[in-house]
Amino acid sequence: xxxxxxxxxxxxxxxxxxxxxxxxxxxxxxxxxxxxxxxxxxxxxxxxxxxxxxxxxxxxxxxxxxxxxxxxxxxxxxxxxxxxxx
Amino acid sequence: xxxxxxxxxxxxxxxxxxxxxxxxxxxxxxxxxxxxxxxxxxxxxxxxxxxxxxxxxxxxxxxxxxxxxxxxxxxxxxxxxxxxxxxxxxxxxxxxxxxxxxxxxxxxxxxxxxxxxxxxxxxxxxxxxxxxxxxxxxxxxxxxxxxxxxxxxxxxxxxxxxxxxxxxxxxxxxxxxxxxxxxxxxxxxxxxxxxxxxxxxxxxxxxxxxxxxxxxxxxxxxxxxxxxxxxxxxxxxxxxxxxxxxxxxxxxxxxxxxxxxxxxxxxxxxxxxxxxxxxxxxxxxxxxxxxxxxxxxxxxxxxxxxxxxxxxxxxxxxxxxxxxxxxxxxxxxxxxxxxxxxxxxxxxxxxxxxxxxxxxxxxxxxxxxxxxxxxxxxxxxxxxxxxxxxxxxxxxxxxxxxxx
Numbered sequence: 001x002x003x004x005x006x007x008x009x010x011x012x013x014x015x016x017x018x019x020x021x022x023x024x025x026x027x028x029x030x031x032x033x034x035x036x037x038x039x040x041x042x043x044x045x046x047x048x049x050x051x052x053x054x055x056x057x058x059x060x061x062x063x064x065x066x067x068x069x070x071x072x073x074x075x076x077x078x079x080x081x082x083x084x085x086x
Numbered sequence: 087x088x089x090x091x092x093x094x095x096x097x098x099x100x101x102x103x104x105x106x107x108x109x110x111x112x113x114x115x116x117x118x119x120x121x122x123x124x125x126x127x128x129x130x131x132x133x134x135x136x137x138x139x140x141x142x143x144x145x146x147x148x149x150x151x152x153x154x155x156x157x158x159x160x161x162x163x164x165x166x167x168x169x170x171x172x173x174x175x176x177x178x179x180x181x182x183x184x185x186x187x188x189x190x191x192x193x194x195x196x197x198x199x200x201x202x203x204x205x206x207x208x209x210x211x212x213x214x215x216x217x218x219x220x221x222x223x224x225x226x227x228x229x230x231x232x233x234x235x236x237x238x239x240x241x242x243x244x245x246x247x248x249x250x251x252x253x254x255x256x257x258x259x260x261x262x263x264x265x266x267x268x269x270x271x272x273x274x275x276x277x278x279x280x281x282x283x284x285x286x287x288x289x290x291x292x293x294x295x296x297x298x299x300x301x302x303x304x305x306x307x308x309x310x311x312x313x314x315x316x317x318x319x320x321x322x323x324x325x326x327x328x329x330x331x332x333x334x335x336x337x338x339x340x341x342x343x344x345x346x347x348x349x350x351x352x353x354x355x356x357x358x359x360x361x362x363x364x365x366x367x368x369x370x371x372x373x374x375x376x377x378x379x380x381x382x383x384x385x386x387x388x389x390x391x392x393x394x395x396x397x398x399x400x401x402x403x404x405x406x407x408x409x410x411x412x413x414x415x416x417x418x419x420x421x422x423x424x425x426x427x428x429x430x431x432x433x434x435x436x437x438x439x440x441x442x443x444x445x446x447x448x449x450x451x452x453x454x455x456x457x458x459x460x461x462x463x464x465x466x467x468x469x470x471x472x473x474x475x476x477x478x479x480x481x482x483x484x485x486x487x488x489x490x
Contacts, residue, residue: 034328037276040231044482051486060488065328065414 001082003075006054010074013049018042029071043068050074056081103158108149112168115140116175124176124305125452128459131304133261137172137179138216146183148211150190155204156211162402166345166394173349174356177463178305180349184342185257185306188335189217189266192282195334198324206284206321210264215287218262220313221335222254228472230331232277236270240316248316249283252294257308260295263287267313268327280327283317290315302462333413339471340422341401344394344429347467351436354460355380355387358440361447361455376443383439390432397425416487423476430467437464 007029015024019042020033027036038046046068047058056078067077120137127134141147150165151157160168165187173180190210197203209215226232235251249269259265264286271279296310323330362380366373400421404412412418437460441448447455 032279035276035279037278039278040479041482044486047486057488058486060416063414063416063486064411065332066411 001054003079006078006082007071007075009053010050010071010078013046013053014038014071014074017045017049019045027071029075031071032069033071034065034069038068050078054078054082056085103153105161105164108146108158108160109164109167109171111144112141112146113171115144115146116172116179120172120179121175124179124459127176127178127305128302128462131298131300131307133258133307134176134179134182134305135261137176138182138261141183142214142216145211145214147186147214147216148190150187150194151207151211152194155194155207157207162341163395163398166341166398169342169345170349170352173346174353176305177346177350177460178303180346181303181306181343182258184339184346185219186217187342188338189219191338192266192330192334193217193284193323196282196323196325196330200324202318202321203284203323206286213263215263216258216261217264217266217284218257218259220251220253220256220259220265220267220311222256223268224252224254224310226277228254228475230268230336230471231280231328233268233270233280234277236273236275237281237283237322238273246316246318247283247322248314250312250314252310252312254310255308256311256313257306259292259309259311259313260307265290265313265315271326278328282323282325282327282330284321284323285315285317286321289317301465302459303466304462329410333409337401337413337418337422340426341394341398343467343470344397344425347429347433347464348390348394350460350464351387351390351433354437354440354457355383357448357455357457358383358443361444379439379443383436383443386432386436386439390429390436393425393428397422416483417489420480420483420487423480426471426476427473427480430470430473433464433467434461437461 011024014020014033018024018033018038020036020038022036047063051057062077067073115137119140120134123134123136148157149160149168151159153159169180169184172183193203194207221230222228223234225234235249237247237249240246240248251267251269264284266282266284268280269283270277271281291314292311293314294312298307298309358380362373362376437457441457441461444455444457447453448457450456451458
């Protein structure tokens with residue numbers, strides 16, 4: 001899967017589950033989602049959404065605030081998980 | 087024996103401050119001072135000033151400050167034992183010591199390279215300053231990780247700030263020297279983008295102080311209040327509050343609070359055992375059911391202590407270089423939340439069972455075997471960060487935790 005496709009998928013899941021009152025289509029991939037108002041509870045819903053959307057499992061060591069802080073860091077984590085699956 | 091500071095400067099060991107010394111001093115204060123005034127403190131919902139003055143006199147307000155900065159540098163396990171020992175005599179005193187220690191640890195661990203905060207901790211150790219926290223706020227629904235009040239820059243260089251915050255509870259704020267409070271980083275920041283701000287005596291004021299007339303923990307004197315203040319930039323902890331909360335404030339709170347609740351449970355069990363021993367001397371065959379209940383109580387108490395000690399060890403063993411990642415790992419969060427849930431429920435169950443063993447004398451508001459204060463104090467445990475909120479967090483985490 002291409003990086004752009006992953007990023008679109010991540011934005012889609014964030015928009016559906018992240019409960020952030022910003023336009024996710026336009027949101028800077030390097031900006032903090034937590035600072036934009038994403039809660040821990042919403043993070044869990046996002047994580048479940050990502051596991052479903054990309055058919056991956058986040059191992060415990062990736063269940064970190066730093067991984068879910070930005071669109072860019074989430075995309076990086078998904079890329080790694082998809083690469084590990086191959 | 088010497089310990090070595092960061093810069094390699096040997097620090098001469100102070101024999102008066104060797105391991106266990108602080109606990110011994112705290113034990114004497116608990117027995118001689120806290121126990122004497124506990125009933126009056128509870129009855130009048132007044133600050134346990136005698137105990138805090140004694141702690142201050144013995145320099146125990148700096149047990150958590152590292153030796154390089156003039157404190158005792160106590161190991162974490164000793165800090166928990168001090169909380170337990172004080173709480174056995176007066177739970178409010180134990181909780182005040184715990185809350186002060188949480189603030190000290192938060193500043194110590196998250197002061198970054200700020201010389202001003204180093205100086206502050208030295209001053210705290212020298213002058214035995216008492217720090218209170220103001221993390222609650224009207225309108226945030228009890229969520230530690232959200233603020234409404236914000237840091238407002240004043241002055242031309244932007245190196246001064248002011249704030250105004252209305253809290254729902256602010257423990258012993260009328261008796262504290264200094265305050266560590268949460269605020270949004272600035273007027274534009276989201277509710278979760280918080281900083282921890284230290285303000286010292288003279289820089290903050292209390293207004294509209296509410297009433298503190300509660301079921302238990304009456305000596306902590308934690309009314310709602312409007313707090314206003316101003317200060318200089320270096321008094322803002324350099325780490326974002328989410329890191330302060332995740333790495334230090336929340337874990338240390340769960341550990342030290344559980345230590346306080348353990349103290350309540352220990353004293354209730356002690357009273358039940360003493361009562362039954364006296365009774366059994368007169369009539370050795372008369373109390374089989376109560377004796378069985380006491381045995382059950384002892385098992386519960388041991389489990390409560392074992393869970394706390396296990397989490398204290400994990401906290402002490404954590405590698406400071408990876409503390410931030412470890413603190414937010416679901417396994418760590420679940421374990422500490424489970425400690426909070428379990429200890430806060432055990433203390434109520436243990437006091438209740440001890441009451442059952444003793445009977446009517448436990449139900450009296452006064453007397454050697456009274457457990458009225460214990461029971462009322464114990465019921466605060468499930469509400470200090472509501473257990474329902476913590477259980478909801480665990481429920482969330484368990485949906486993604488892989489258990490590895």
